[in-house]
Amino acid sequence: MTSDDEFVLQLLIDRGILDSETITAARDALAEGGSDDNDANSTIIAQLIADHKLTQMQVAEVLAAEFNMDVVALHDVRASAQALDVVNFDLANRYKVFPLEVDDNEVELAVHDPLDMDTIDSLSHVLKRTIVSRVAPLEEIEKAIHQYYEGAKVENVHEMFSQDDGEPLMDLPTGDEAGVNEEEAPIIRYVHMVISEALRRRASDIHMEPLEKRFRVRYRIDGVLHEVENPPKRLQPSIVSRIKLMSNVSIAEKRVPQDGRINITVGPKVIDLRVSTLPTAFGESIVMRILDKEGLNLGLPQLGFFSDDQASFERVIAMPDGIFLVTGPTGSGKSTTLYSALNCINHPDRKIITVEDPVEYEMVGINQVQVRREVGMTFSAALRSMLRQAPNIIMVGEIRDKETAEIAVNASLTGHMVFSTLHTNDAPSAVSRLIDIGIKPFLVSASVRAVLAQRLVRRTCPNCKAPDTPDERHLNSLGIRADQTLDATFMRGKGCDKCNSTGFRGRVGIFEIFSVNEELQTMIYEEASLVSLRNKAREMGMRSMREDGIRKIIAGVTTAEEVLHATVADSE
Numbered sequence: 001m002t003s004d005d006e007f008v009l010q011l012l013i014d015r016g017i018l019d020s021e022t023i024t025a026a027r028d029a030l031a032e033g034g035s036d037d038n039d040a041n042s043t044i045i046a047q048l049i050a051d052h053k054l055t056q057m058q059v060a061e062v063l064a065a066e067f068n069m070d071v072v073a074l075h076d077v078r079a080s081a082q083a084l085d086v087v088n089f090d091l092a093n094r095y096k097v098f099p100l101e102v103d104d105n106e107v108e109l110a111v112h113d114p115l116d117m118d119t120i121d122s123l124s125h126v127l128k129r130t131i132v133s134r135v136a137p138l139e140e141i142e143k144a145i146h147q148y149y150e151g152a153k154v155e156n157v158h159e160m161f162s163q164d165d166g167e168p169l170m171d172l173p174t175g176d177e178a179g180v181n182e183e184e185a186p187i188i189r190y191v192h193m194v195i196s197e198a199l200r201r202r203a204s205d206i207h208m209e210p211l212e213k214r215f216r217v218r219y220r221i222d223g224v225l226h227e228v229e230n231p232p233k234r235l236q237p238s239i240v241s242r243i244k245l246m247s248n249v250s251i252a253e254k255r256v257p258q259d260g261r262i263n264i265t266v267g268p269k270v271i272d273l274r275v276s277t278l279p280t281a282f283g284e285s286i287v288m289r290i291l292d293k294e295g296l297n298l299g300l301p302q303l304g305f306f307s308d309d310q311a312s313f314e315r316v317i318a319m320p321d322g323i324f325l326v327t328g329p330t331g332s333g334k335s336t337t338l339y340s341a342l343n344c345i346n347h348p349d350r351k352i353i354t355v356e357d358p359v360e361y362e363m364v365g366i367n368q369v370q371v372r373r374e375v376g377m378t379f380s381a382a383l384r385s386m387l388r389q390a391p392n393i394i395m396v397g398e399i400r401d402k403e404t405a406e407i408a409v410n411a412s413l414t415g416h417m418v419f420s421t422l423h424t425n426d427a428p429s430a431v432s433r434l435i436d437i438g439i440k441p442f443l444v445s446a447s448v449r450a451v452l453a454q455r456l457v458r459r460t461c462p463n464c465k466a467p468d469t470p471d472e473r474h475l476n477s478l479g480i481r482a483d484q485t486l487d488a489t490f491m492r493g494k495g496c497d498k499c500n501s502t503g504f505r506g507r508v509g510i511f512e513i514f515s516v517n518e519e520l521q522t523m524i525y526e527e528a529s530l531v532s533l534r535n536k537a538r539e540m541g542m543r544s545m546r547e548d549g550i551r552k553i554i555a556g557v558t559t560a561e562e563v564l565h566a567t568v569a570d571s572e
Contacts, residue, residue, distance in 0.1 A: 056137035088501030210283030304509035322449035402438035427453035427514035445524035458504035461493035468492035474560035491556035
């Protein structure tokens with residue numbers, strides 16, 4: 001119940017609410033019940049409340065009296081819209097607090113545990129305001145959260161598991177449903193609810209992580225993880241088994257990682273969930289990656305290209321031969337960019353073949369090959385066979401080794417256009433990476449046409465964005481000059497229902513395009529240093545990712561903090 005149960009128990013005894021015999025009996029009942037120490041509810045105070053010897057209101061009143069604080073009855077309080085915007089659902093649900101009033105300097109919060117100073121300090125840091133605490137029972141805080149926040153309305157997990165009937169929220173495969181008993185029905189409803197809520201909130205991933213004392217559930221929305229209400233720890237095995245059954249992987253195997261898929265039909269949309277399981281110290285961790293096929297219909301402007309970069313990009317992908325590489329860390333949108341490029345040049349007069357691990361999106365009119373190492377279908381083996389199919393354009397999911405790189409280079413030199421990805425920090429580094437893999441410099445210079453490096457930043461919510469004056473320190477860190485701010489349109493989202501009060505909705509790319517011309521080809525052939533290649537490219541007009549990000553800040557597309565977080569300073 002609180003961070004120091006023994007202290008609270010002594011307060012309750014001092015005020016005559018409990019006696020030692022009642023507490024001793026509760027301790028014995030807790031011990032005899034074989035309570036799991038990993039269960040967050042296995043505390044003496046929780047036992048007393050369950051035995052109706054104590055109420056949460058009595059605990060709140062005792063704590064308030066001890067610390068000279070007020071007790072607030074949340075059922076009589078109407079929260080202001082401004083307070084709900086400042087303390088969004090994710091913060092309220094994570095820290096179990098409820099906002100009452102807010103101004104520029106202070107936030108008045110209902111808390112259930114005034115002893116938990118870590119929570120107060122964390123919220124003060126995040127909200128950049130002084131916290132004024134009032135005490136309320138935990139059950140009233142949770143009820144208020146579910147009453148006032150739109151994001152909480154379908155997440156009353158404990159209520160869900162107390163129900164005995166109900167229909168699934170969407171058309172999901174659930175495996176063999178023959179013989180589903182009453183105990184399994186709430187598990188099925190919960191899994192369906194988690195997936196449907198993730199879709200509603202535009203999440204890209206669902207993370208279910210077994211920790212020592214809880215089973216944490218988080219959504220990745222616009223690249224940032226947000227924790228939602230966790231199911232009881234004791235239901236972890238049942239939930240994991242249900243998801244494994246839906247994704248057609250072995251329920252009995254818990255020692256090795258497994259991969260599966262779940263296909264969802266939501267109205268006219270078809271959505272795939274790519275499921276990955278990983279054994280950890282406290283059970284199997286599950287990540288479900290949401291693959292929305294409609295994301296492939298993104299045009300190049302929607303990816304984040306300004307008109308000049310878009311023209312350069314379209315010129316490169318229309319070339320008849322050579323290699324075009326997209327680089328960046330995992331999760332930087334490389335696959336989406338390549339798929340959008342293929343979608344842009346996918347015409348009936350061209351044959352396009354891809355080799356991927358795994359095939360993330362199924363595209364009409366394109367031959368897609370799935371890597372299967374267990375039967376010898378590796379990237380290199382698939383590439384060799386693909387060349388006999390006389391394609392015009394080849395996409396390799398990733399160049400990982402010398403053999404794959406050599407086949408891709410040879411294919412580009414024999415009249416094929418090859419698209420692929422690499423893991424490098426910037427665009428010119430792709431040249432060094434290919435040479436490090438084992439490709440001769442003269443082959444790199446002859447085959448590589450261009451390299452696109454990219455990162456993703458969150459896009460300012462179009463529904464609630466408003467003019468903003470950025471922190472001068474951020475502008476200085478980015479190197480934004482005073483003359484650049486004269487015609488700038490700095491914007492920041494205030495937070496609304498459509499962006500879950502974050503101020504951001506969706507993501508946009510920031511790019512660095514390294515186009516290889518004759519002069520750079522000569523430098524690569526002569527094994528010029530990476531610094532020399534980058535400086536020459538900058539002289540010829542290449543913009544760094546940070547410079548592209550600055551253009552998007554000035555245009556009001558994103559914020560200075562986002563670009564600072566995603567990029568590093570440009571070397572002179």
